Amino acid sequence: MSPNATLYLALAFYAAGTIVALATLFARGRHAQHAGLALMIGGWVSHTIWIGTICARTGHPPLTNLPEAASFVAWTVFLAELVLFIRYRVHAASFFVYPLVLMLLTISAVVREPFAQMDPSLRSGLFTTHVLLSTVGVAALLVGLAFSTLAFVQDRALKSKHRGALWEWIPSLNVCRTLSYRTLAVGFSIYTLGILAGILWSYRTTSELIDLRVKQIGGVVAWILFAILLQSYISGVYRGPRTAVISACAFVATVIAILGIHRV
Amino acid sequence: MALILVGLNHRTAPIDVRERLSIADAQLPVMLTELKAIGGIDGASLLSTCNRVEAIVSASNEDVIDSIVKWLSERSGAHRTSLEKHLYVLRYEDVIKHLFRVASGLDSMVVGEPQIGGQVRAAFLIAQRCGSLDSLLERLFEGTMRVAKRVRTDTGIGEHAVSVPYAAVELARKIFGDLRGLQALLLGAGEIGELTAEHLNGFGLRQIFVANRSHESAQQLASRFNGQAIYFEGIDPYLATCDIVIASTAAPHYLIEPPQIERALAARRMRTLFLIDLSVPRNINPDVAKIDGAYLYNIDDLQQVADSNRELRREKAEKAETIVAREVENFRHRLVAQDAVPTILELQQRLESIRTAELEKTLRKLGPITAEQRESIEMLTTQMVNKILHYPILRLKDSEPHERESLRETIRKIFGLR
Incomplete structure (x- = not known):
């Protein structure tokens, strides 16, 4: 069997799960919700097997090029969403998270790069720490953005006194903001540690703190924007369109940082 | 067995009639005992809210309707003829549908109001405690509460405030x-x-x-x-x-x-x-x-x-009606299948006893035969019995409620069942 068979299977499951989840916007039903989630979990299991296969073949985590990194971020994002779903039962975040997972894995499937052997100089604990912390941090930040979007949609609906299509699905404004704040705070802390580990690793291997490639610039810009977002939560000015613009920019910067990963 | 509902509600009776028939929770056990004491009634339950009073009974035949109306008019102190014009009488499938709709809030004054589900549940629990329910009513109420829950979960009909x-x-x-x-x-x-x-x-x-x-x-x-x-x-x-x-x-x-x-x-x-x-x-x-x-x-x-919530509830009510219609059909089929089980078992036992008795007689006449020969004869007779039973069982399971009772009686007569 082709090593990519499980990747395509995961992609098919994610696509089906996303379609079913989005369909529940129009036809409410607990069964449909559960079916969407079950399909996504099926995809995630298949995805896990694919990641395991790459690890076994190359002997290192699948983070050496864009397809692998995008896939690993997608895997972590869904895991974070699943954990939050189990804890808080908020279905609405799936409207944003599932398409994001699907998009990231589609990048993995479409951008073809051979399985890379890692440069021996990169085989260090610090590098692995940098990559793992950055990925987990980014995943949490992306899920936090999904909740932030839900909070924004809910805020606009309450202000305008017009319900949108998501009104019934979105939990209370308070829940959305709390979950968004918590995931952003946790994600930001982990992401910061990941960046610090990356800077340290870069300094040890190249004697430079940072170079100016797309992923580094995107990563640092995203970090700054997330810091502003978090600050607006903490200072209590988290309201209105300004926050939405910062969130959108942070999302774009994060995606650019992910797409900027070619080969480490 | 007949399933019957006699009652009135906010659409058929003004408040002064409803309040005369209304039954307080504390009175329900006594009322249930009285109702069940009416000859021919096997199981009885009473649903009394500010908008409706309904007696739901299972009985051996429909003759009990007259007695229930009489009992209700005596209770209310109203003339039978003046009460009758406010009453409705539902039978079998219509009772199932009505109860499913009531518990789901589809028959309420404010469509989708959530309290009625709890009131139906309370009526069930009181009747259960009083021992006035038979297995048919038990199944009906259990099915009703399951359907009401499904309607509320799948449509969210009660989630939106209308005041x-x-x-x-x-x-x-x-x-x-x-x-x-x-x-x-x-x-x-x-x-x-x-x-x-x-x-x-x-x-x-x-x-x-x-x-x-x-x-x-x-x-x-x-x-x-x-x-x-x-x-x-x-x-x-x-x-x-x-x-x-x-x-x-x-x-x-x-x-x-x-x-x-x-x-x-x-x-x-x-x-x-x-x-x-x-x-x-x-x-x-x-x-x-x-x-x-x-x-x-x-x-x-x-x-x-x-x-806008009221409008939303109306839209959701349409979806809820579809769910109720489907659940009525499912429930009816389950009921038919379950009702037919005792007759089917009896029929199988009856034919099996005939088969074994006749087989023994024949084997005695035949004298010594090999084990293989005996097994062949056993198989032949079993297959014959199964073929004979196939269509009667199928018809019993698939029969419509109105024909099932007569079909069961016919089968019992033909095959000499108790």
Whole structure:
């Protein structure tokens, strides 16, 4: 069997799960919700097997090029969403998270790069720490953005006194903001540690703190924007369109940082 | 077996007739005993709410209808003829459908209202405790509660408030989620404001502060909510600590202006403020709605929410009717299959006993035969019996309710079952 068979299977499951989840916007039903989630979990299991296969073949985590990194971020994002779903039962975040997972894995499937052997100089604990912390941090930040979007949609609906299509699905404004704040705070802390580990690793291997490639610039810009977002939560000015613009920019910067990963 | 419902509701009877028939919970056990004592009734239950009184019974035949009507007219003290014009009588499948619709809130005065589900459940539990239910009614009530739950979960028909006070509660929950631990400030002693505060308080508010021009009235009102009366002039600090503000005074001018809310929100940091202005003329400057973190709804906004919810419920009711229709069909089929089981078992036992008796006789006549020969004869006779039973069993399982009883009787007569 082709090593990519499980990747395509995961992609098919994610696509089906996303379609079913989005369909529940129009036809409410607990069964449909559960079916969407079950399909996504099926995809995630298949995805896990694919990641395991790459690890076994190359002997290192699948983070050496864009397809692998995008896939690993997608895997972590869904895991974070699943954990939050189990804890808080908020279905609405799936409207944003599932398409994001699907998009990231589609990048993995479409951008073809051979399985890379890692440069021996990169085989260090610090590098692995940098990559793992950055990925987990980014995943949490992306899920936090999904909740932030839900909070924004809910805020606009309450202000305008017009319900949108998501009104019934979105939990209370308070829940959305709390979950968004918590995931952003946790994600930001982990992401910061990941960046610090990356800077340290870069300094040890190249004697430079940072170079100016797309992923580094995107990563640092995203970090700054997330810091502003978090600050607006903490200072209590988290309201209105300004926050939405910062969130959108942070999302774009994060995606650019992910797409900027070619080969480490 | 006949399944019968005799009753009246808000559509068929005026309140003075309904109140005469209405049965208090404490009286239900006695009433159930009386109802079940009517000859021919196997199982009985009573559903009595402010909008309906219904007797649901399973009986050996439909002759009991007359006795039930007589019992109801005696209870109400009304002339039978005058009561009869308000009564409806439903049979079998219509009873199942009616009960499913009632428990789902589809037959309520306010479509989708959630209380009726609990009332049907209570009626079931009381009848169960009194031992007045037979297996048919047990299954019917269990099925009813399952369907009601499914309708509410799948359509969300009861989730939207259709009155102004409840619309305010719905919005408060949409903003804060859990209302427990929140504080509210009630300005004025207007009736609708008081009602709104009462509904909100029902969701576990920590404290309600009441401010009124007359401090004495404020104290009286506050005591109703276990709240605290405050002076009207000193409300500003409370705007910073309270999460919900309800204004319902007769003041002809604004009592709350944007700068007050800006100051309050600055002190509240991330916490939002929900302002409900139920007064006409309005007591809260509408410009407050432009401030981030403040959500202002006046009486028209809330009325609009309630109206659009009513429309939403109507749309959801259509979907709910489809679910009910499907569930009625499923339930009916399960009932038919379960009802047929004893007859099918008896029939199988009867033919099996004939087969074994005849087989033994034949084997005795035949004399010694090999084990293989005996097995062949056994197989042949078993297959013959199974083939003979195939169509009667199939017909019994698939029969329509109205023909099932006669079919069962026919089969019992033909095959000489007890």
